[in-house]
Amino acid sequence: MGPVKKDGMIDRWVKKHLLLYTEATSHPFILSIRDGTIDFSSFKRWLGQDYIFVREFVPFTASVLLKASKNSDDSSDMEVILRGLASLSDEISWFKQEAAKWDVPLSDVIAHKSNQNYCRFLESLMLPELEYCVVVTALWAIETVYQESFSHCLEDDSKTPPELLEACKRWGSEGFGEFCRSLQKIVNRCLEKASDEELIKAEVTFLRVLELEIEFWNMSRGGGLMS
Ligand SMILES: Cc1ncc(CN)c(N)n1
Secondary structure (H helix, E strand, O other), X not given: OOOOOOOOHHHHXXXXXXXXXXXXXXXXXXXXXXXXOOOHHHHHHHHHHHHHHHHHHHHHHHXXXXXXXXXXXXXXXXXXXXXXXXHHHHHHHHHHHHHHHOOOOHHHOOOOHHHHHHHHHHHHHOOOOOOHHHHHHHHHHXXXXXXXXXXXXXXXXXXXXXXXXXXXXXXXXXXXXXXXXXXXHHHHHHHHOOOHHHHHHHHHHHHHHHXXXXXXXXXXXXXXXXX
């Protein structure tokens, strides 16, 4: 008999919290892109709000990079996270171009309540006392929700409007999937050595990301609390 392959912690958590995970990764907003019924005003709302989010996500990712450089015992962690950070520069340029195309004046966009809550959560994760394992779990979860969500819009039988294909490819494509799998390996390795307290904190953080992502999709669809 060969060696028994143990699931990593992330696989176990995804199975344990499958309902919430599926709510975040197959949200009606994403399914409406996938089936071609999306109301473009919702897409525009998402675009403006996500631009604000991504600007806050840059310092958060930088703070994870800093913790990787100080706490990780594997130097390749830093390279993976740096790749993610570098791609955010291109992402910000893409948001600006896309906003011009859709007539969304980014300078006038005000963060909605759900977005403010999410940005505040990111800020709380930037505190120096937050452990590397916990914050890298958040980074993995945030990126993975987008990867899984947008990959549904690229499936063979999807009817994604051609105007939205570029957005879907940005996060749903294989390249971004590979980045998320690299993050997942980092998280699993980190959690194997984590204390019980850190494990609990990381799991709670994972669940909070799922909730905030669901609220972000709800807001984009037009059902969230306005600012
Ligand atoms: C809300 C949200 N979550 C995740 C991502 C992917 N970086 C994003 N751009 N926006």
